[in-house]
Amino acid sequence: MSTKIRRIVAGVSGLAATAFLAGCAKDAPQDTWQPKGTNAKTIDDLQQPVFAIAGVIGVIVTCAVVYCIIKFRDRGQAMPEQTHGKPALEIGMTILPALILAGVGVFTFRTVFDLSKTSDTQMVVNVTGQQWWWEYDYPAQPELGITQPIITSGQMIIPVGTKVLLRETSRDVIHSYWIPALNGKRDAVPGRVHTLRLDADEPGIYAGQCTEFCGLSHANMRMETVALSKEDFAAWVANQLTNAKSPAEKTLAKEGEGVFLNQCVRCHQVNGLKKADGTPAIAAPDENVWAGAAPNLTHLMSRNTFAGAAFDLLSQKCRADVWGASSETVGKKYLAGVTEECLNQTDLRRWLRNAPAMKPMYADPAKLTSTNGKYRGMPNLGLTEDDIDKLVAYLSTLK
Ligand code: CUA
Numbered sequence: 001m002s003t004k005i006r007r008i009v010a011g012v013s014g015l016a017a018t019a020f021l022a023g024c025a026k027d028a029p030q031d032t033w034q035p036k037g038t039n040a041k042t043i044d045d046l047q048q049p050v051f052a053i054a055g056v057i058g059v060i061v062t063c064a065v066v067y068c069i070i071k072f073r074d075r076g077q078a079m080p081e082q083t084h085g086k087p088a089l090e091i092g093m094t095i096l097p098a099l100i101l102a103g104v105g106v107f108t109f110r111t112v113f114d115l116s117k118t119s120d121t122q123m124v125v126n127v128t129g130q131q132w133w134w135e136y137d138y139p140a141q142p143e144l145g146i147t148q149p150i151i152t153s154g155q156m157i158i159p160v161g162t163k164v165l166l167r168e169t170s171r172d173v174i175h176s177y178w179i180p181a182l183n184g185k186r187d188a189v190p191g192r193v194h195t196l197r198l199d200a201d202e203p204g205i206y207a208g209q210c211t212e213f214c215g216l217s218h219a220n221m222r223m224e225t226v227a228l229s230k231e232d233f234a235a236w237v238a239n240q241l242t243n244a245k246s247p248a249e250k251t252l253a254k255e256g257e258g259v260f261l262n263q264c265v266r267c268h269q270v271n272g273l274k275k276a277d278g279t280p281a282i283a284a285p286d287e288n289v290w291a292g293a294a295p296n297l298t299h300l301m302s303r304n305t306f307a308g309a310a311f312d313l314l315s316q317k318c319r320a321d322v323w324g325a326s327s328e329t330v331g332k333k334y335l336a337g338v339t340e341e342c343l344n345q346t347d348l349r350r351w352l353r354n355a356p357a358m359k360p361m362y363a364d365p366a367k368l369t370s371t372n373g374k375y376r377g378m379p380n381l382g383l384t385e386d387d388i389d390k391l392v393a394y395l396s397t398l399k
Helices: 003-021 038-071 087-116 230-240 252-264 316-323 330-335 345-353 385-395
Strands: 123-130 133-138 150-153 155-159 164-170 175-177 186-188 194-198 204-209 222-228
Touching (some): 150 155, 150 230, 164 186, 222 230, 252 385, 316 330
Antiparallel strands (some): 133 150, 164 194
């Protein structure tokens, strides 16, 4: 081999290896090779041997091709003898791959049917995608302590060791729900209900993200599934079933409640919130938001991310403490919610100041104010710094 060719081969191999190894990470939160639940393990049991077989075949074929390219390259030699047909080899080369594919097919079908089973469901959550966040609606399930429907967003809470059935749909375009540690992905399609099974072996926070391109902030449409012990889950449910309490008179938070009633309640529901005249404040996001929904904020501080799980409600230090917790302690730490010391004020304030600047929502900034009179995502409300101080104080009370 000439030095030049050697250099080219070495360079190309180096680049390929770099690209390949750049995909490696230790303890990556969305690593599909580290299953943490029955369904993800079922998928893993299929993909490991298939990858191994395909890998071996890939190596053999690549080596054979490279060998032939080098060994039989044109050196000006005479044309070799031309032959046609070798029935034994041709039949063998057809039957062998067919057998391998049939074998893979049998196991794939079995896995597909296993994953689509719904007969062993122990809990149901209705999951709705919209640009660019996920809403979780728990229908009443008294046997699980869910005596009234619960609505939350960003983070879905499930009890460990429980077969949860997600009933997915979408309010606008097609999205796709994927928590790699717990199962494969399933599209959320407007006008349809698709089911996806999830269960987690042990308590923890499992990250995922929308995997169907759904517009400008597709990459910011994240989600987390938080698995809690049955006891911690019961505590979470009990808290979610309570209404928000109005802050004490003459506090900054009380003034914030006023700002919220003026500005935010048009789209965001806070259960238990009352207008100045004592009547319940009911949000009407369908009048203002393209998708017809905005996150319910009754228990905002019980989750640790906001804006479609794109930003942390916890400061960096507190986040590391909760997300890095062992399976024994993560539940209690999660249930502590966002305390005053832990609140990521910087990002929350930036969001209240100008949400579209943090999460792209329109291609044309001139359309930021409205499209057909409706917003896509949270608009810039033009709040004063004073209002933001008050709002942050009020939002902090929504435990
Ligand atoms: Cu929702 Cu991509």
